[in-house]
Amino acid sequence: MYVRGTVADEVEVRTVSTSYGESDLAEVPLRMAGDGDNGTASQTVARPRDDTETDLAAGHETTTVTLWNKWAESADYLEPGMEVLVTNAKKEEYQGETQYATTGDSYVVVEPSFLVNVTAIRNWVECPRLYYLNKLSGVPLNYPVVKGTLVHEVFGDLLRGRDLEESIAARVDERGLELGLLGETSEAVAEEVRENATAIEGWLEQGRLTEEDSWRSEQLLISETFGIRGRADAIRRGAPVELKTGKNLKKEPRFKDKVQAACYALLLEEHGGDVDLGTLLYTKNSALDRNEETGDLTPAKEFTMGDGLLKFVVRQRNELAAMEIAGDIPTGYEGSAKCEYCFEQDTCMVVSGRLDQESKAGQIATPLPEEERDYFQRFYRAIEEERREVHREYAKLWEQDAQERADDDRALIDLEFIEKRPLEGGRWELRARRTSSANSKIREGDFVLASDGHPVRGSSELATIERLDDVVVLTADEPVEVTRLDVYPSELTTDRLLVAMHDALLKGDERRKDILFGRATPEFEESGASETHRNRAGETGGVDETFIDNNAAQNEAVTKAVGARDCALIHGPPGTGKTYTIARAIRAMVERGERVLLSAFTNRAVDNALEALLEQLEDGVGSQTQRSGDGEGVSVVRVGSESGIREDMEPYRLERSGDPEDRVAELQNAQVVAATTATCGSRVMKEQAFDVALVDEAAQLTEPGTCAAINLAERFVLVGDHEQLPPVVRAENDLTESLFERLIDCHPEAGVMLDRQYRMNQRIQAFASREFYDGELRPAEPEVAGRTLNDLEGVARDALPPALQDPVTFVDVEGDGGQYTDSEEAARIADLIEQYEAAGLERSEIGVIAPFRAQVSELSRHVPDDVTVDTVDRFQGSSQEVIIISFTATGTLEGPIFEDYRRINVALTRPKRALVLVGDPAALSSDPVYARMLEWART
Numbered sequence: 001m002y003v004r005g006t007v008a009d010e011v012e013v014r015t016v017s018t019s020y021g022e023s024d025l026a027e028v029p030l031r032m033a034g035d036g037d038n039g040t041a042s043q044t045v046a047r048p049r050d051d052t053e054t055d056l057a058a059g060h061e062t063t064t065v066t067l068w069n070k071w072a073e074s075a076d077y078l079e080p081g082m083e084v085l086v087t088n089a090k091k092e093e094y095q096g097e098t099q100y101a102t103t104g105d106s107y108v109v110v111e112p113s114f115l116v117n118v119t120a121i122r123n124w125v126e127c128p129r130l131y132y133l134n135k136l137s138g139v140p141l142n143y144p145v146v147k148g149t150l151v152h153e154v155f156g157d158l159l160r161g162r163d164l165e166e167s168i169a170a171r172v173d174e175r176g177l178e179l180g181l182l183g184e185t186s187e188a189v190a191e192e193v194r195e196n197a198t199a200i201e202g203w204l205e206q207g208r209l210t211e212e213d214s215w216r217s218e219q220l221l222i223s224e225t226f227g228i229r230g231r232a233d234a235i236r237r238g239a240p241v242e243l244k245t246g247k248n249l250k251k252e253p254r255f256k257d258k259v260q261a262a263c264y265a266l267l268l269e270e271h272g273g274d275v276d277l278g279t280l281l282y283t284k285n286s287a288l289d290r291n292e293e294t295g296d297l298t299p300a301k302e303f304t305m306g307d308g309l310l311k312f313v314v315r316q317r318n319e320l321a322a323m324e325i326a327g328d329i330p331t332g333y334e335g336s337a338k339c340e341y342c343f344e345q346d347t348c349m350v351v352s353g354r355l356d357q358e359s360k361a362g363q364i365a366t367p368l369p370e371e372e373r374d375y376f377q378r379f380y381r382a383i384e385e386e387r388r389e390v391h392r393e394y395a396k397l398w399e400q401d402a403q404e405r406a407d408d409d410r411a412l413i414d415l416e417f418i419e420k421r422p423l424e425g426g427r428w429e430l431r432a433r434r435t436s437s438a439n440s441k442i443r444e445g446d447f448v449l450a451s452d453g454h455p456v457r458g459s460s461e462l463a464t465i466e467r468l469d470d471v472v473v474l475t476a477d478e479p480v481e482v483t484r485l486d487v488y489p490s491e492l493t494t495d496r497l498l499v500a501m502h503d504a505l506l507k508g509d510e511r512r513k514d515i516l517f518g519r520a521t522p523e524f525e526e527s528g529a530s531e532t533h534r535n536r537a538g539e540t541g542g543v544d545e546t547f548i549d550n551n552a553a554q555n556e557a558v559t560k561a562v563g564a565r566d567c568a569l570i571h572g573p574p575g576t577g578k579t580y581t582i583a584r585a586i587r588a589m590v591e592r593g594e595r596v597l598l599s600a601f602t603n604r605a606v607d608n609a610l611e612a613l614l615e616q617l618e619d620g621v622g623s624q625t626q627r628s629g630d631g632e633g634v635s636v637v638r639v640g641s642e643s644g645i646r647e648d649m650e651p652y653r654l655e656r657s658g659d660p661e662d663r664v665a666e667l668q669n670a671q672v673v674a675a676t677t678a679t680c681g682s683r684v685m686k687e688q689a690f691d692v693a694l695v696d697e698a699a700q701l702t703e704p705g706t707c708a709a710i711n712l713a714e715r716f717v718l719v720g721d722h723e724q725l726p727p728v729v730r731a732e733n734d735l736t737e738s739l740f741e742r743l744i745d746c747h748p749e750a751g752v753m754l755d756r757q758y759r760m761n762q763r764i765q766a767f768a769s770r771e772f773y774d775g776e777l778r779p780a781e782p783e784v785a786g787r788t789l790n791d792l793e794g795v796a797r798d799a800l801p802p803a804l805q806d807p808v809t810f811v812d813v814e815g816d817g818g819q820y821t822d823s824e825e826a827a828r829i830a831d832l833i834e835q836y837e838a839a840g841l842e843r844s845e846i847g848v849i850a851p852f853r854a855q856v857s858e859l860s861r862h863v864p865d866d867v868t869v870d871t872v873d874r875f876q877g878s879s880q881e882v883i884i885i886s887f888t889a890t891g892t893l894e895g896p897i898f899e900d901y902r903r904i905n906v907a908l909t910r911p912k913r914a915l916v917l918v919g920d921p922a923a924l925s926s927d928p929v930y931a932r933m934l935e936w937a938r939t
């Protein structure tokens with residue numbers, strides 16, 4: 001029987017005398033979420049399946065659960081509000097009340113929904129403080145790590161039956177760029193990987209891999225009971241095999257390695273296995289070491305997985321989870337590691353000194369100013385809250401059923417499996433047919449969980465989506481008879497935010513921090529030759545040039561960007577030529593011999609800006625742009641994955657595989673490097689340095705997200721519009737305000753607002769200009785101000801009903817009273833589209849925006865497929881000839897319909913020639929902003 005609930009009050013831990021001697025116990029007051037009895041009491045783990053929930057499930061009663069002996073240690077970390085799960089509990093009647101207690105077979109799991117990574121538990125056992133430091137500063141690019149990854153990849157290949165030499169050659173080739181950055185040659189690395197791999201091959205050949213041996217290479221495992229997830233290197237006869245590239249000449253496996261194997265054993269048990277054996281394969285303990293007296297001759301060390309070890313692992317996991325939930329910082333005293341043997345001792349002391357943290361290793365270095373320490377703490381917590389939201393996403397993998405996941409756009413379900421085909425190198429291609437056209441967040445190129453029905457309980461594997469239309473084509477390491485795909489929540493973004501913040505504060509330049517914290521004012525070169533500018537190459541020059549002759553604000557923006565010694569901020573309302581201005585500024589910088597980083601939040605924005613830059617460079621420098629730096633012209637590279645980058649930018653994409661020297665030359669010699677801010681936090685990009693970083697869409701980036709890019713450069717230019725969409729974050733905290741917005745407030749003198757727009761008819765822009773830009777936004781040219789549908793070929797404005805002939809129209813629909821959908825509005829919008837079509841407009845020139853996903857689905861049922869229908873977020877950055885907005889509100893309003901007024905600004909500024917607002921005037925006029933909008937639309 002399992003018991004699960006929330007700690008209702010303080011927990012008391014005490015020692016009692018029993019007939020077996022002294023025992024610790026903890027009485028946990030628990031508000032029950034449910035209990036269950038799976039009827040198989042002999043099983044070690046009773047899994048909390050829905051079908052096992054019984055009596056108390058609906059009761060939410062408070063009871064007491066007694067945790068005995070070592071489980072009392074886990075009770076030490078419990079705080080009211082935390083969740084606890086006890087497996088194999090026994091029910092007891094005490095003074096007429098039902099209580100529970102652990103048995104000899106019980107596990108106690110603290111915060112089971114918080115999925116802890118197996119490697120995190122391993123690091124935690126080594127030293128909790130080390131685990132924290134790794135989290136803060138990330139793993140830098142270094143040879144042992146790259147080599148370790150290569151050996152693991154070759155191991156996987158060998159298990160899948162690939163030839164050793166072929167595998168080594170292919171895997172080393174794939175890492176050309178990283179090896180180049182590390183100054184390694186392919187031959188030397190291949191040789192070293194071969195040495196390591198020989199141990200593995202020898203072991204596999206020792207007759208252990210017989211016909212009966214059932215093997216599986218890497219497997220992603222998630223345990224909803226223990227709150228652990230991880231990817232086992234291999235599973236042999238149902239038991240975990242872990243590969244270690246480090247040396248171990250002792251007879252016994254290292255304890256932390258055993259811990260790792262034990263985690264996988266727990267995961268496998270939950271998946272129905274009965275695991276009592278673990279194997280650790282040390283590649284540096286082979287025939288090479290035979291002469292060593294102490295050496296064990298076989299590289300594989302098998303060990304029995306005792307109950308004590310498995311429980312120890314869960315207790316360690318509990319300690320880690322509890323600390324993460326409470327947001328505490330480990331000091332190092334929690335573990336038994338000895339600081340004097342630790343490679344990270346210096347780092348540990350510096351971090352604790354700079355942040356004034358307690359550490360077993362002690363403190364050195366002077367503390368950061370108090371405001372920086374406060375900032376660190378605030379953002380550390382904010383990022384960790386964000387991480388918790390990602391963990392909640394994991395929990396939804398088993399808490400929601402298939403249909404709920406699909407309705408949330410997080411899964412594609414009910415696929416019909418077609419086939420699995422072996423690929424070269426031992427991987428698999430999987431195909432399945434979609435049986436519905438349901439929407440989802442899953443896109444081509446995504447990494448997803450492909451399963452035969454359930455992502456956690458069934459057979460599942462991480463797979464890449466190669467193609468996504470009626471048939472889904474995936475590639476994966478292992479064949480899965482796929483019938484369902486789930487979004488795989490990734491912590492990579494949060495990991496990188498933390499590292500970016502750490503780098504900005506602990507490694508950051510003092511002048512930069514003075515600017516970020518408002519302690520100094522940004523400086524600019526004066527125009528005129530008296531002031532000089534010196535770039536990294538030592539060349540000088542003044543900003544005394546007209547860059548753009550038909551738009552004064554854009555010209556000022558470029559001048560500021562080029563002449564900024566610290567930073568410049570370009571505020572660009574919709575359609576004001578942000579991309580054009582960025583491109584012109586980069587061209588000017590490149591002409592001055594500077595090395596430039598071009599970044600943005602999304603791949604789409606990076607590609608747009610790059611496209612504009614390529615046009616500029618061809619106009620300006622007058623020579624071909626090219627990828628590698630050894631010819632004439634400006635060398636430009638785009639760093640990112642093949643699936644993320646737009647096809648026409650592919651020629652500029654930095655290839656990662658190939659000869660290390662060539663690859664690294666291509667990157668190092670590039671004058672312009674374009675990458676998303678997430679990629680700027682990658683190990684490869686962190687090795688790069690730039691004179692200046694230009695960041696587009698900066699108002700949509702969190703502060704640490706922006707830091708990932710600007711950390712790499714001496715000065716920076718942020719471009720964005722804080723009156724449009726804010727950063728996309730799950731939690732409500734400090735991350736919701738962008739660095740761009742904060743700096744515009746803090747250093748208005750560093751900002752320029754682009755005030756001429758090239759998109760909207762004058763009538764359309766009037767409201768947004770007044771409401772969001774103090775009336776300063778104006779059409780750039782008479783042609784823009786006067787644009788109408790008549791200018792479009794084949795369109796006759798007169799053919800439209802009179803109401804639609806005006807560039808802005810309000811269509812009054814009372815609505816059906818639904819909360820998130822409105823079928824009346826949807827039906828009316830379908831009619832409007834027909835009317836536009838009848839007047840000669842192409843459907844692809846019309847866009848429909850709705851505040852809720854549910855209304856987007858409703859609209860999709862009414863309007864033809866080739867009309868784009870979506871929420872505002874998907875429309876940001878794009879424009880259409882005609883935009884129709886479905887307000888989906890009847891009667892009254894509670895707060896702004898689009899959550900935030902900035903969303904309505906985005907919606908209203910997408911059209912070029914016609915805007916139609918569809919809604920219930922009674923509801924809209926109850927909000928002052930919408931009331932003003934209504935008045936404008938109706939006049």
Ligand SMILES: Nc1ncnc2c1ncn2[C@@H]1O[C@H](COP(=O)(O)OP(=O)(O)OP(=O)(O)O)[C@@H](O)[C@H]1O
Nearest residue numbers: 550551572573574575576577578579580758877878
């Ligand atoms: N100085 C200029 N002279 C002529 N055309 C311009 C100028 N600046 C921008 N444009 C044109 O205006 C249009 C919008 O420019 P751009 O795409 O750079 O705007 P944006 O501000 O990036 O747009 P969004 O609001 O969608 O992000 C483009 O067609 C561009 O060529």
